[in-house]
Amino acid sequence: MSIEKLVVVEGVAAPLALANVDTDMIIRIERLAKLPRADLGRYAFEPLRYRADGSEDPAFVLNRQPFRDARILVAGANFGCGSSREMAVWAIAGLGIRVIVAPSFGEIFFANCFQNGVLPVVLPAPTVARIASRLEAEPAAAHMTVDLERCEICTDWGETLAFAVESLRRRMLLEGADELELTLAREPEIAAFQARDRERRPWVYGNG
């Protein structure tokens, strides 16, 4: 078992400069409750993407060319705030997006990204705002390369932006490694912890 590796992602970058895009906006609860993972991409950003009659809203960025095929999303502050639903990441990944750049993220969403081979990149708010407006103004240049090996983003207009990722998470994405596999190898440490802990806090393990 492993996740999809992420080393270099090249492709169209789409601007979605809205603050506090929450997990309910990313995927509605009814959709995630009813549909298998593979079908969630169609419903990502549903309230933004479709009008009340079910037709696409042409004003929404991911309904416009060239952004329909975006692999990178340049988003607003506190992106993915709200619930713990991992399906929010599944839905975005289902659109083909592998990298999300934002000034900040909802914490659980941020963690869930790494579990699913999606890279969340934090850059300063003014930088993100500047990139987003440039993408909006010059869709023809809305192409980027995100290199996780070098921790760099290169834009079509020749700008290079460095970013930081926690080392363990970076390694796991690069290798496509799975957290659970790594922890399973630590079973002796877990057993030793519990043996000590049962002495110290017996009530945690039952009222025996």
Added chain:
Amino acid sequence: MTGRTLFDKLWDDHVVADLGDGVALLHVDRHLLHDLGSSSAFHDLERRGLVLRNPELHFATADHVVSSATGRTGGVADWADRHIAGLREGCRRWGVRLADVTDATQGIVHVVAPELGISQPGMLVVCGDSHASTNGALGALAWGIGTSELVHVMATQTVLARRPQRMRITFDGRLSRGVEPKDLALALIGRIGAAGGRGYAVEYAGEAVRAMSMDGRMTLCNLTIELGGRIGLVGPDDATFGYLEGRPFAPRGAHWERALDAWRALPTDADAVFDHEVAFDAGAVTPQITWGTSPAHTIGLGERIPDPAACADPSERQAMTAALDYMGLAPGRPVAGTRIDRVFIGSCTNSRLSDLERAAAVVRGRRVAPGVVAWVVPGSQLVKRAAEARGLDRAFREAGFEWREPGCSLCVGANGDMVAPGERCVSTSNRNFVGRQGPGARTHLASPAVAAACALAGEIIGALPETAA
């Protein structure tokens, strides 16, 4: 050596392995399961050929997708019943305790875990729902996790975590009459923002918190996630211990005495240092109502809806404009007098006995305004029965409220309960996000007393009536 905060003690007590860079493998004392997501986690566990390591440390209940209709036996549709069946099957297979749909202890996971004494001070508690922070009111380290992490916890009884920074929010003064912990939390989020707590484990302290009931502390910790923080905490004290003693899963006998000794050592040391401190005047808070689509979009009942034009940050301004458009509201106008269609009193934020008591005090002997559909959905079967024993159900019913079966109901719109497109609902839940209560639904968050008073008025009120104060 300088002292440690409550958070530091909780964290240090659970480290199985330090992985460097602030990352640690932590022992999970309680995993709380519910009916949305557990079924797929059980499925993944099986697919990978793994074993649920410590079934005695896992507790499940059905809440998210169960119907809240009287006489319900499951969900309102096949897809909901499949989630419940998956939970049931996984719990049976691995020997996990399940409070099933018709069980006497069924209810919303974050209501049930404290009231049964399943979550306790000093424990590390995780749940596949972000409002797990509620359990922090007992002095437990609790947070919400995603599906992949659920499988990780099932198989290893551990979770991989990054040590957050520590923030203390000290509330000075006491809440005024009629002002509830919900108002305090909304006012706080309004001031420091929906991301103000991001990256922090937040400890709530000060006179207002000490004076607060356990139910109130749970409301406060519950809303920490709307502040952007995953973890909310209150130092355990005599109120905590008094609350827990005698609950079905609380320690007993010699265990109780030992546990008490350990719990008394948990509160933050006097000389401990936080990474960030916030002082907040609780005495100045007034009853709140949200006007937009983020919990930070909050104002006092008597105030005017803010104007996005006055907001300096462009992306914030865009979000405010979009929110007003979605909510069908105009800037600069008083929020009071806005007509409403629905009222929902429920959710893990405000569905405990004392919440219902405050709402019942407002409605007793009065009538819900014509055209308003008003619901009370108790947080658990135990809450429901205790409320019925006090006659609260009668007060609500006689006023024209529906008295329904415990579950998440209208907090989440995943169980058949929905607010119709364009309808306006005053709700005691925790999220006013776009579409949270159903596509196109307009949600105004408020306390139980405010929600009850709005139901009677048929509109958003400008001030609480005397009965609530």
